[in-house]
Amino acid sequence: MATLLHYIVVLSALVQGSESSTETLKLFVLKGQNVRLDVQGYAKLNNIEDLKWTFNKSHALVKYSNESSTVKVYTKYQGRIEFREGNFSLILKNLQEGDSGLYDAGVSGDENKDVAKYQISVQERVEPPVLTVDSNSNINATCNVTVTCRGQNTSVTSSCNSSTCSQVGGESRGAETSTVPLLSVYVAGDSIICNHSNQVSWASDTKEIKTICLLKLEREREDRNYAVTVGMPGPVIHVIIIFVGCALIGW
DSSP: OHHHHHHHHHHHHHHHHTTOTTSEEEEEEETTOOEEEOOTTGGGOOSEEEEEEEETTTEEEEEEETTTTEEEEOGGGTTTEEEETTTTEEEEOSOOGGGOEEEEEEEEESSOEEEEEEEEEEEOOOOOOEEEEEEEEEETTEEEEEEEEEOSSOEEEEEEOSSOEEEEEESOOOOTTSSSOEEEEEEETTEEEEEEEOSSOEEEEEEEHHHHHHHHHHHHHHHHHHHHHHTSOHHHHHHHHHHHHHHHHHO
């Protein structure tokens, strides 16, 4: 799923890039994965002398000399990047959180200009969330459950029934465009689902509504039976014991 999300983001960025080669495209990448940065419209780059990829404007990654067709990968990034002369694309390998930042390609020659810009955010895979049941009740044959969804230093408390959930407490959830993981609680089928996700991964925990309510009813039934037994008058218990004893003797 995370790989699919990654390719969807890359594809979206490439489509946007066709509109403007200097537009800064945002990419979210799962920690440890590779990503390819393309130069849109590379076939139309004529009369260039050099092309250089840089990181955060201050760190040179690779320099390509068009006249001699030579490629120079700077020492710090050797073994971590791959440059393709045919289309000037750059492959970044085994990305870590420290690799988050701005990557851009610029050309020099008849005209000096940027031909590609990417803002990359490297994110870790989210931790599996934990869904706990705080309370539940049956009112007019409708099961109402209050649950708390927890994940990575944040939580959401929601009130749910068989069709929907609404937040009633807990911390603010991360926004879809934020680097803060998003927590969401919702009902699907017969289950309450706690979903924990960011732009590159997701994980979930579930609880079946029917199971929660049946356990509640069984506990209430056991409590009632226990209360009846404990609350039974002493003489009545003695009569029952004597009756059972006589029956056994007669048998």
